[in-house]
Amino acid sequence: MKKILVITALCASLSLAGQNSSGSFDQSKFIPDISLIIDMSYVNTNVTNDDLDNNEPTSNYGDYGTFKEFNTDNGFNLNYAELALHSNADQAFELDGVFHFNPEGVEVEEAYFTTKALAYNLRAKGGKFKSDFGRLNNQHQHIWDFADAPLVYNSFLSPEGLNAPGAQLQWLVPTPWYMKLGFEMLQSGNGGTYGNDFDKKDGESLYIGYLKNSFDINDASVLLGLSYVNGTSNIIDEDGTSLYKGNSEIYGADVSVKNYFDSYSYINWQSEFLYRQMKSDDTTLYADKEQSGYYTQLVYQVAENYKTGLRYEGFLKKSNGAKISVDASYKTSEFAQLRLQYSHDDAFKQNGNYKAINEIIFELTFAIGAHGAHSF
């Protein structure tokens, strides 16, 4: 009896509370767009992670750093559960937060504001965000054309890409075609070329600039981009001893021609070339001060639900080793995708010998909730 009374009282108070929140002081309409994207895969490859971690400093994977961000293990992988929140903060700012939950913990993938009321076609961004360097760096994994990033991105820009706290200013140049000029300053030490000294990066910044152009020829859109980043590489070993320190520059050039046949199918040829120059006299860690790498890919969106792609990539100077990837994906709707990718890579060096890596990735990506549309 007493129990029933308590429950009744609880229900009454709950319904009262409910009334309050849906009445005069209701805020439920202000809930931001919330989405959850889950990406999982089954991977089968002929090399172990130890092999990959111990790749030789002179190998084509670059000279330092973990090898990849996603699909890391042979067998099943939960790559991430991405929680994304987006809303206008007020009339002047929008706010975005993107969080990656994975078995190791939670990572603030991005958290930034964007201005929406600046004059002269200017737009500013601040917080932690993916840089607009190159064609792929600012794209989230779930919209990639392949399950993995190009080797040159992993090696030069780190598996997480250029993604750090900083500020960005972009200007749409008043030309009849699309032209965007952007400058960014990011906190250094995010991995890749710019090192792993996350603790001693006081005041050290990466300076990034890029120019992007686009115009249409009939139903084809052409994109041409030039990018540049400059900063201090600061690489330490496990004990914190400095292994390498010096100024490094990366130049990037990208081109893409995307021809649409109708609303649902297109063919896209996209290529990117990155050149890196490391300026320290220190030769202990890096044998080569200059390196360059590239990828070129052809993606055919056959119909609304089917897509297939072919990518060829490698590094110059070190060897002629190259990686080739082919993938095909099927979507049951805009919110669920199945992808099968095979890649053959003979750019990998171990114990002085090149060793071919064969990899099959079966990847599933799902999205629920309110997720904003993607740009071109």
Added chain:
Amino acid sequence: MKKRIYILLFMFPLSLLANLNIAVTYPYIGALTKTIGGDKVDTVVLAKGNWDPHFVIPRPSLIAKARNADALIINGGQLEIGWLPPLISRASNPKININSKTFLDLSRHVELLQKPLNVDRAGGDVHPDGNPHFHLDPNNILILAGVIKDFLISIDSENKGVYEKNFSDFSGMWKVKLGMWKIKMANNRGVKIVQYHNVMAYFNHAYGLISIATIEPLPGIPPSSRHTIHLIDLIKEQKPCCILHDVYHSTKTAEFLKEKTGIKIILMPHDLGALDEVEDLVSLFDYLSGAL
């Protein structure tokens, strides 16, 4: 010489300042805006009339088009949700921000049909605000013309007289046309039809056509063999007159249905430029009302 070309290049957008430069999402909005605005406005249409209005390709060139617009008029009803938001964000132009005085969402001014009671993506890619293809009821065109007139006056009161006169001319002409289309369509009341996607909902509503099925099993989901087999039985049983097919989806499944049941396929333009004959709003409804 080279210098002069550059100067011309940068002067070009300035020369547009004389008129209101209005960006619109679809060709029909462009035609209405031009009709009401006359020579006081220039319009820039973002989408192509012969491609799927749900899947407009967000080419960077569209950002350049929206960059110096003085106003933006959209269809709304979530028809643009898959392509327009990133363009607005990237155009860095406060005049086209949602909620700015120079932004107009037409769907807020007409009554939407088929507003779903429950929304779940297991039911396909449904429009939670209701069916957004409202411009295909020619009675709505008149309402929209009035909305655009009020909008233009609100941002450019100096030319109020021009906009009112253009509206009243259009309104007189359109009312005559409405009468003609009504007579033309009178015999089609109660006729059953099949569609690919429910694009013609408002046209059907206006003239009493009954849409009994769609070729896509769920909104936004491509045809499946199971659903197509079901359609064959349904067509044989209910004997709809025809498939009213949009111009942008493949007619492959429709052709298969035709082969199995003998049903007629009629291409229905949804916007200006969808078919070569459809050049303006009058010819759009002339075509639609004569298609059956």
